[in-house]
Amino acid sequence: MIYRKxxxxxxxxxxxxxxxxxxxxxxxxxxxAICTLSSINLLREISNDTKLMNKIAIVGRLxxxxxxxxxxxxxxxxxxxxxxxIVCGEDGNGNKAGxxxxxxxxxxxxxxxxxxxxxxPYPNLISSYDDVQAIRVRITIHNLIEETNLNIIDALFxxxxxxxxxxxxxxxxxxxxxxxxxxx
Numbered sequence: 133m134i135y136r137k138x139x140x141x142x143x144x145x146x147x148x149x150x151x152x153x154x155x156x157x158x159x160x161x162x163x164x165a166i167c168t169l170s171s172i173n174l175l176r177e178i179s180n181d182t183k184l185m186n187k188i189a190i191v192g193r194l195x196x197x198x199x200x201x202x203x204x205x206x207x208x209x210x211x212x213x214x215x216x217x218i219v220c221g222e223d224g225n226g227n228k229a230g231x232x233x234x235x236x237x238x239x240x241x242x243x244x245x246x247x248x249x250x251x252x253p254y255p256n257l258i259s260s261y262d263d264v265q266a267i268r269v270r271i272t273i274h275n276l277i278e279e280t281n282l283n284i285i286d287a288l289f290x291x292x293x294x295x296x297x298x299x300x301x302x303x304x305x306x307x308x309x310x311x312x313x314x315x316x
Contacts, residue, residue, distance in 0.1 A: 163216060164218065178285075
C-alpha cells in the first residue's frame with residue numbers, strides 16, 4: 133500500500149516535470165482502430181498517411197494498463213461499427229499496457245474488474261464487466277506488438293479491410309446454403 137502511494141507521488145511529479153502528450157487522431161473510417169502503444173513516431177507516421185487515415189476510425193497511443201484501457205473500452209462501446217483493433221508499436225517497459233490489453237481480450241476481467249493474468253502492476257479497470265464482455269465478443273484484436281514498420285501494419289490493415297468488405301457476402305452465402313439445403 134505504501135509503495136503504491138510512493139509510485140503515485142513519483143508519477144505525479146513525472147507528469148509535471150516530463151509531460152507526456154496523450155495523442156490520438158481521428159480518421160474518416162468506422163471499422164478499424166489502431167493502437168501504437170508507446171511508439172510516438174509510429175503514431176505520427178500513421179497520422180500523416182492520408183490514405184490510411186481515410187480508412188481508419190482512430191489511431192492513438194496506450195500508456196497505462198488501467199485508465200488508457202478504460203478509454204479504449206469506452207471508445208469501442210460508443211462506436212458500434214468498430215470491428216477491428218490493431219495493436220502495434222513498442223510496449224512500455226514498466227506498465228506493459230499492450231500485454232494487459234491483449235490479456236483483456238483473451239482472458240477478460242474478474243468480477244472485481246481486474247484484468248485476469250495481467251503482468252502489469254495495476255491492471256484494475258473502472259469499466260463494467262458487461263462492457264468488457266461486449267467488446268471482447270464484437271471486436272477482433274490483432275497483435276502486432278513490437279512491430280513499428282508501417283508497411284507491415286498497412287498490409288494487415290488491407291487484409292482486415294478485405295475481411296470487413298467481404299464478411300457480409302460470406303454470411304449471406306453461408307445462410308443461403310443452409311436454407312437451400314434444408315429446403316431440398
